[in-house]
Amino acid sequence: MIFSELYGAYYNVLAGILQIAVSSPPLTPEDLHRIVEERAFSESLWQLEALLKNERWPLLKTDGSTALKHPPTMPLTLLQKRWLKAISLDPRLKLFCDEPLDFPGIDPLFTAADVGCYDQCQDGDPYEDENYIQNFRQILDALHRRCPLRIHSLDAAGRKRYADVMPDHLEYSEKDDKFRLQCHRGRSSMTINLARIIRVSPSDREIQPSPGKLRLPKQGQVEFELIDHRDALERVLLHFAHLEKEVRKQDALHYVVRLSYDQQDETEILIRILSFGPMLKVISPPHFVDQIRERLRRQKERPL
Amino acid sequence: MAYSELIKNFNRVRGYMREFFVYGFKSREDYTQKSLRSYDNERRRIESWLGDYMRFHQTAEGKIVFLSIDSRRVRHNPFYRAWKSKSFTDGAVTLHFILLDILAGPEDVHSLAEICEQINEYTALFDGATAFDESTVRKKLNDYVREGILEKLRRGRSVYFRRSSSPPYYSRDVLDFFSEVAPCGVIGSFLLDKSPQRESHFSFKHHYITTALDSEVTAGILDAIKRRKNICIRILNRNKNSVSEHLVTPLRILYGVQSGRQYLMAYHLRSGYINSYRLDRLLSVKTEKAAAEFDALREKLDRMQSNIWGVSTWCRTKDSLETVTFTVCYSDSEGFIHERLEREKRCGSVERLDPNHSRFSAKLYDSSEIIPWIRSFIGRIVTIEFSNREIEERFWSDLEEMYRLYHQDEEVKG
Numbered sequence: 001m002i003f004s005e006l007y008g009a010y011y012n013v014l015a016g017i018l019q020i021a022v023s024s025p026p027l028t029p030e031d032l033h034r035i036v037e038e039r040a041f042s043e044s045l046w047q048l049e050a051l052l053k054n055e056r057w058p059l060l061k062t063d064g065s066t067a068l069k070h071p072p073t074m075p076l077t078l079l080q081k082r083w084l085k086a087i088s089l090d091p092r093l094k095l096f097c098d099e100p101l102d103f104p105g106i107d108p109l110f111t112a113a114d115v116g117c118y119d120q121c122q123d124g125d126p127y128e129d130e131n132y133i134q135n136f137r138q139i140l141d142a143l144h145r146r147c148p149l150r151i152h153s154l155d156a157a158g159r160k161r162y163a164d165v166m167p168d169h170l171e172y173s174e175k176d177d178k179f180r181l182q183c184h185r186g187r188s189s190m191t192i193n194l195a196r197i198i199r200v201s202p203s204d205r206e207i208q209p210s211p212g213k214l215r216l217p218k219q220g221q222v223e224f225e226l227i228d229h230r231d232a233l234e235r236v237l238l239h240f241a242h243l244e245k246e247v248r249k250q251d252a253l254h255y256v257v258r259l260s261y262d263q264q265d266e267t268e269i270l271i272r273i274l275s276f277g278p279m280l281k282v283i284s285p286p287h288f289v290d291q292i293r294e295r296l297r298r299q300k301e302r303p304l
Numbered sequence: 305m306a307y308s309e310l311i312k313n314f315n316r317v318r319g320y321m322r323e324f325f326v327y328g329f330k331s332r333e334d335y336t337q338k339s340l341r342s343y344d345n346e347r348r349r350i351e352s353w354l355g356d357y358m359r360f361h362q363t364a365e366g367k368i369v370f371l372s373i374d375s376r377r378v379r380h381n382p383f384y385r386a387w388k389s390k391s392f393t394d395g396a397v398t399l400h401f402i403l404l405d406i407l408a409g410p411e412d413v414h415s416l417a418e419i420c421e422q423i424n425e426y427t428a429l430f431d432g433a434t435a436f437d438e439s440t441v442r443k444k445l446n447d448y449v450r451e452g453i454l455e456k457l458r459r460g461r462s463v464y465f466r467r468s469s470s471p472p473y474y475s476r477d478v479l480d481f482f483s484e485v486a487p488c489g490v491i492g493s494f495l496l497d498k499s500p501q502r503e504s505h506f507s508f509k510h511h512y513i514t515t516a517l518d519s520e521v522t523a524g525i526l527d528a529i530k531r532r533k534n535i536c537i538r539i540l541n542r543n544k545n546s547v548s549e550h551l552v553t554p555l556r557i558l559y560g561v562q563s564g565r566q567y568l569m570a571y572h573l574r575s576g577y578i579n580s581y582r583l584d585r586l587l588s589v590k591t592e593k594a595a596a597e598f599d600a601l602r603e604k605l606d607r608m609q610s611n612i613w614g615v616s617t618w619c620r621t622k623d624s625l626e627t628v629t630f631t632v633c634y635s636d637s638e639g640f641i642h643e644r645l646e647r648e649k650r651c652g653s654v655e656r657l658d659p660n661h662s663r664f665s666a667k668l669y670d671s672s673e674i675i676p677w678i679r680s681f682i683g684r685i686v687t688i689e690f691s692n693r694e695i696e697e698r699f700w701s702d703l704e705e706m707y708r709l710y711h712q713d714e715e716v717k718g
Binding site: 169 | 647683
């Protein structure tokens, strides 16, 4: 069972508290605050403080000592082992390690035959390709060590290029089944598709700004009216659920939705809005409306 | 009863979280299925778990609460926090830590009686601590054997318990990645909770985080598939506000990375059809008897999937698939349109007719499923034909409606 106290925030907090009580007593209020902040929720502190103060659970005394003799640990549950076994079968695991771990006698929670995606793009990254794997691992290593890299790659037109960059993080798109490296190049940011990388090597260039301050892509906003026919409300809002949005109800059938998106993805957002047909009408920005009008005009002029 | 941020039943918050995140336009008074007090408590809990993402705005109808999350900017699914809010009894938490302390090492092997005796030594240090009777301890030990935390050993007629071995597992990078992309990723998040904290090196685009809310039913279905068992599913019918039960053979879970939906593909024992069921509408999954025809049914689904665009297995014309064909045009510098067709064709086929035209065709159970994708080529479509005339008429009438919607302002101005 997934919804179990065994995996709960309070059990994790208690394990942290008891670890200090066993290994380096006494537990201070600062320890408690830190552990709760790291492992639990915004209202947990006062709830847990009250419970611990009353010695509600015969585990920890009010003086911070405990009857436990060992720092608390919990073996993996069967569910955890089954999930780990399942990801051992995923081809993307090779990006991280040569040999998957073995869990003898454990059935995987799922295999590729049990779960499938019906709308993923068919030109995903080559996870079995040795060069791709080597590049991926070098980038991941540089992310750990915060080291600059020189990356030789092909651009969209197939021309060879290289750049000295400071890796910031790897971005994975489930729709495209592709990894992209988000990195700093001088004061600007850069995105490199991993599948286009030819070679990765250490760079001796000093690159600013420091990792963790990647400039976010410029944001765009689009506002559209939604007409709730054919279950459009549910379909549209779920479809765009991964983006930041605000929805306002106008009446029983009409809603106004404002979506925020990365401006570099505007064409993708546009065709996704078009896919809902007359259930959506873009209100702003004007250039977005114009693009849709233009596509409709071109379509109307085609002799079908 | 005093308010607690922990809950006993996840389904109590599952619906509210989806409403706050996916819809986010309802006021307190719009939540009519439960009492207003229930709404207040659940909203407060969700705020406690996900306060950073909670937003409000005021309308004439009242205060609107919603969750606003750009999933590209978060490294870990915030909804996983809700799965860590299970309530427990004082006895359960006490026994958990004491039992695992008694059975701390691989050499610690004890009988029930020995364990009970040792528990008393722990609790004796606390004034007024409740003693645990043998049946309570036995039940907890057996629960932990089922969970895989403990092992039961038989020596002659005696039964002993010890902790299970815990093999080393994957690095934090592996867990950071797969906890976001693998089914039931919340299990990876549980494992991450045991690792030292540091920021993940992965972010995710087109990432539908609401699927996390369906983790329990997903795990139940996957377990039944693995064991080749039928299941009884309880489905919430949104339009009728009613619940129905169905006995099915679960065959596969299919998910859409462009729609955020997850479906169970299953054989309905009473109707004799393979249908799709939205996972977010499943309230519970109960394992039933063995599914005798599992292998044959899954093979049938495999065959069917080469004619299913999304998940619909509903064929209007019995024993005959529907055909869809359309041609798009593009300029010499727009070869990416052909590449896009190739990339997104799914079970269809694409043919390049000349340097400026490509044709897509497919045979489908339900051709209405492909219409949204075809609409994304508006402006480039030069021919289109559906064997199902009703669907084709709807395509044209929708297009007319779009012309009207976007050009009525111009007409008024003109």
